[in-house]
Amino acid sequence: MFMGNIKALNDKQKFRSEIKLHPQWNRVYDVGHIHWTGALQDGRDRGKYAYFCPIGWKRHAFDVSDNYDEKFKGWSICYHGTKFDYGLSILLSGLAPARIAALGKGIYASQSIIYSTHPRYAEIKRIQSSDEKTFFKNGKYVQFVLQCRVHPNNIIVAGPETLGVDGKVTIDPNLTNNVIEWVIDAKNKDLMDFSDPSSTIVCTGLMIRVTDNHPGLLTESQWWYSGHICNNKNCCCLGIDLSELMKQKNNGVKCNFIYE
Secondary structure, three states: OOOOOHHHOOOOOOOOOOOOEOHHHOEEEOOOOOOOOOOOOOOOOOOOOOOOOOOOEEEEEEOOOOOHHHHOOOOEEEEEEOOHHHHHHHHHHOEOOOOOOOOOOOEEEEOOHHHHOOOOOOOOEEOOOHHHHHHHOOOOEEEEEEEEEEOHHHEEEEEOOOOOOOOOOOOOOOOOHHHOEEEEOOOOOOOEOOOOOOOOEEEEEEEEEEEOOOHHHOHHHHHHHHOOOOOOOOOOOOOOOHHHHHHHHHOOOOOOEEOO
């Protein structure tokens, strides 16, 4: 529905025949039921980088290993935002290194889901068709990001944000702005196939956020306006005209998460 057309994929990409889901590990991280505060302390080894509660999101888990805890022992959680048209190709064939490599060559991700959902990275879609409205119920806008695992040894850079925020505001209260963007070793590959045993990054879930108004009105999105944001659809996929979004923001329009 939103995830792109296989026919539009590049001929060099190789595909897995299916995406296996693992509903047992699906989760809803709603505001009224905060699963944890601060870094999660549950005894699992996620490496040296903490895992923070992705409030407002639903996770749809993928079945990526028969022995998950052993396979990903010491691997940290991170997020990768992308456009809807690229979603299916990424899930079936893997992640490609960044074309614009501000912090060096590699695959870009972040420990922060708040940072990863900037419209420069994660496209915002207006829910319009009857099929979409049936699936997303009372929502008006939807975003998705990929939840991934990466071993810290494969993180080449844990560096600063690249959206021009600098030190004007704190992007994510759990992190400092100067270590919020990761560059992951792509091992000189054009694509990092998640099914490859030597893959440096593996997508383990699809995170979906549905809201009743534009997510740029959320409290955790206010940092967007202290850095780069634009109307160019090849850059920031806002799903709304920026002037209209600013008008709503200045008029105090609120936005809420939808969990239906």
